Amino acid sequence: MHPDLKFGDVVLAKKIYAIHGGKEDDTGFRPRPISWQPDHGHLQRAERVAEDDAWRNARPDRRRVEAKAVVRAIASGEVVLDSVDSPLARILKEQYNDAAAIEMEGAGAAVASHLNKSLPMVVLRGISDYANGQKEAADQDGWQEHAARNAAAFAVTLLTELIPDRWAASSQAARAVEEDLLYGSAEQQIAATDALSSGRFENAVSVLVRGFEATLDPDVTCRIIAALGRLRTILARDALRTLKPRYRIEELAIRRALEAWQEPLE
Template identity: 45%
Template sequence: MIVILTALAVEQEAVLAHLVDVREHRHTQGTFFDVGALAGHPGRQVAVGVTGQGTLAAATLTERAVAEFSPAAVLFVGVAGGLREWLEIGDVVVGTKVYAYHGGKSTDEAFLARPQAWAISHELEQVARRVQRARKWHEPLAPPGEAQAPEVYFEAIAAGDVVLDSRASSVAHALHHNYNDAVAVEMESAGFAAAGHLAGRVATATVRGISDHADGSKSVTDRRGGQQRAARNAAAFAVALAAVAPERTRTAGSRAKPVPSVSFGTFTQNAGTVGQQNGVNTGDFHMNLGEKR
């Protein structure tokens, strides 16, 4: 099982377009997921959920999805604002590192950044790079030769609870000075990455399509279909990754040993009590009774 989370409906629909035999799955707390098989990969089940915007919602529902499905991997898929001129609308960024950029200390002199960062799961990154090299992931987007394949970049991403649409704002300056290697900015992956980290061995990755350049032109690019294009491209790459992501395997020797089931009572010998055990014992237990004299 692979879990794919999105923040927006346009991102959810882009992922669901790649699934077949979709059924509704309702969590006991009311969260809905769509569960289906990847088209062309009937053995690969995917659960898709929508978190809504923001790091807190993303963290909460990531934890919920991991507990509900025990997935081999969790992907957060959607759109982002580009922080580099060389990024084109529709390009895909796989987050090699996710920054939570709101942490810091505010003083009279300045805001002192105290960043947190989470790296992509190494195995997922390696598989994602092979998906990129094969250059077949974009084939469902358009017939061959009709559209240029979007570029895929492996770079750092910054995430916080702000819609950034300016290159001159205080947030833009803070990102430039303190998180200069981040090439894209969005609103969910910090919470998602933190929850994945706390979940332990589950593999996580963020896949984002560039929908605007975070420079004041967001409304214009959105009207021109930038969000739809970015969501579609990110979803196509993510499902190609989900199709070949390794399933979780148990390492040799990691299987827990069964706890011995032993019943204990009171033993008597020559009207004397030899031993008595109450409660529960775990682990190996040995008892030697001497010969009767």
């Protein structure tokens, strides 16, 4: 519903409006807005993904696209809107003008998340039509599938930034791995590097960078570089770009890791 958005762009909801709450009287429908917000930590990670173009590499068809991702409000209701002049369209412009898109499931998912605190959620949508009476034509041109693939690519990239609590390593295990990497033998350093590349450690990137800076053994440092590449997160990619190699073999390892990272995800 915002004119700067194009077909295929992705909208991440910083707020979800439930648009069908209100009162109907002789003057018409009077909205009583209800809104929901995604989990704060997940939203921050999603904003980081939106600011970076790397999510566009994750389409399953390996097709690179020029779409963008934005963080804005989304309207959610039990209706398919395909008009710019309907009563609902006018209400949206007047009462929910910060909403960039309209969809049908987000408010229900937000309520479920609110009632079950262990289920954090975010809502994201690919733009497939402009709600302007041309939805059928846009659907026939394949924009639903294209927009869905872009939204899925964003979701996959976001998931690489998240570590489920039930899978995350304990703080005790994290300290032990960090000590092995920074102060252990070469064998302990290599084992710690492999553990840190598993994605189970919240501070894996910073520990790996410290290990790289503290270690002069190129066999270990190249394994650290490879571990950062395997993490496949934006933070790990940025860390690879800032490493200061001391040997030619490290330069080559960093280059290979960055080249592999830029490849579309399988």
